[in-house]
Amino acid sequence: MERVMKAALLYEGSKELIIREIEVPKLNSGEALIKVKATGICHSDLNIIDGVIKPPRYPHILGHEIAGIVEDFIPINIEEKRFVDTLFQETEGRVIVYFYIACGRCFYCLRGEDNLCLNFRRIGFEEWGGYAEYIKTPIKNLIPLPKTLNFNAAILVDAGATVYRALRKAKPLPGTMIAIIGIGGLGGMAIQIAKTFGAGVIAIDIIDEKLMYAKKLGADYTLNFKEIYCEDVYEIGKIIKKALDISYVDIVIDTVGSSST
Ligand SMILES: [Zn+2]
Ligand SMILES: [Zn+2]
Incomplete structure (x- = not known):
């Protein structure tokens, strides 16, 4: 049978x-x-x-x-x-x-x-x-x-390994400033892993609740992208630096992968 x-x-x-x-x-x-x-x-x-x-x-x-x-x-x-x-x-x-x-x-x-x-x-x-x-x-x-x-x-290893690999390839050192775009399952993992590398984390999303969640996970800065949206992508780096009053961003991890991010 x-x-x-x-x-x-x-x-x-x-x-x-x-x-x-x-x-x-x-x-x-x-x-x-x-x-x-x-x-x-x-x-x-x-x-x-x-x-x-x-x-x-x-x-x-x-x-x-x-x-x-x-x-x-x-x-x-x-x-x-x-x-x-x-x-x-x-x-x-x-x-x-x-x-x-x-x-x-x-x-x-x-x-x-x-x-x-x-x-x-x-x-x-x-x-x-x-x-x-x-x-x-x-x-x-x-x-x-x-x-x-x-x-x-x-x-959870599926989401964890996805961002772990990206972060490991980017080789952050302690003190490196990492911007993470999109605080869903992947972004949440990315924040926690980035912190274990000793990096500083800027969490970027368009939903305030997700940014509050990012803070809980250890993000040093949060940024609601809707509030600073601009057409010229080449200006983004400058705008992020100005909005958060920080002098540099070393690595950007995009967990959204759409044309606008
Ligand atoms: Zn999956
Ligand atoms: Zn093959």
């Missing part, structure tokens, strides 16, 4: 997730079966529900911010076998799932930037995701989750 699991299915043209029983995924070699313990709801999930991002086939299962426990695995070689054995010894099989399935062969993969892979597939986007009791994933996408960190906290 087939093993079944509950999953929240998204059908084409519908904005409702329907919970149905479907077959538990079958593993190929190099894959692990994960019992899902927590999955985050990301803004991109809402974009998929709204049809802005289209999965290649329906019904689709959302969810790419996944933490769980390895229940089964088929290692492709002895290294993978050892990796999973160590995982069971050290974390009792607890993992975070890295949702980018990269090809490992293209220009970007070969230089270690597999997040830019030309042939990537993503769990929760092109592949079925974590709004289900089980998912399958390549073993190489498993990240050990220490027993000291709970599953609900672990799934």
